[in-house]
Amino acid sequence: MKRYWWMILIAVAVGIxxxxxxxxxxxxxxxxxxSLVVKPSGALExxxxxxxxxxxLDRRSVVATLARMPSSRAVRRQxxxxxxxxxxxxxxxxxxTVVVPDTNILEISVEGSDPKQVAEIANAVALQxxxxxxxxxxVYELRALDPAPMLGKRVGxxxxxxxxxxxxxxxxxxxxxxxxLSQFRRPEPEEYELLDND
Numbered sequence: 470m471k472r473y474w475w476m477i478l479i480a481v482a483v484g485i486x487x488x489x490x491x492x493x494x495x496x497x498x499x500x501x502x503x504s505l506v507v508k509p510s511g512a513l514e515x516x517x518x519x520x521x522x523x524x525x526l527d528r529r530s531v532v533a534t535l536a537r538m539p540s541s542r543a544v545r546r547q548x549x550x551x552x553x554x555x556x557x558x559x560x561x562x563x564x565x566t567v568v569v570p571d572t573n574i575l576e577i578s579v580e581g582s583d584p585k586q587v588a589e590i591a592n593a594v595a596l597q598x599x600x601x602x603x604x605x606x607x608v609y610e611l612r613a614l615d616p617a618p619m620l621g622k623r624v625g626x627x628x629x630x631x632x633x634x635x636x637x638x639x640x641x642x643x644x645x646x647x648x649x650l651s652q653f654r655r656p657e658p659e660e661y662e663l664l665d666n667d
Contacts, residue, residue: 481643485635553599588621
């Protein structure tokens with residue numbers, strides 16, 4: 470293996486160089502999020518109805534249903550129309566929703582290549598989710614908790630991680646190539662002498 474150290478070094482350099490090349494060509498990825506809270510509707514008249522609706526939220530089926538709305542085609546289409554984006558522009562952004570553990574809070578996340586656009590989409594989707602949910606539930610309602618900031622935060626690509634991964638991949642390839650060459654190379658004359666003495 471020591472004889473082919475240069476091959477390992479070249480493989481590592483090629484791996485890091487390739488990772489750097491593709492990282493520079495990758496589009497930046499930005500992230501923005503807005504949050505909504507599920508609460509009993511203000512239309513409920515008695516305290517008993519409010520308590521029963523809160524207890525029903527513990528079964529999580531209502532929250533899970535509401536969490537599917539932001540990424541639905543209907544909500545995305547309406548949100549895109551609200552901010553003047555075409556279906557193709559909306560499709561280039563990823564919309565996802567998670568329920569914050571042990572809460573009734575929905576976090577709507579948007580990722581895309583434009584920092585301003587992802588923030589606008591997150592807020593528009595949150596608003597349309599509030600409006601859309603009113604068609605299905607009179608006992609519960611969604612309220613805006615935290616809007617998305619004006620500009621999304623850059624989250625990718627992670628250049629350092631890509632360089633490390635490229636270097637490790639190059640190292641593995643270099644070690645494998647050096648090992649194979651060491652197995653198939655012809656022994657030197659001095660090595661024949663050692664074999665004869667044995």
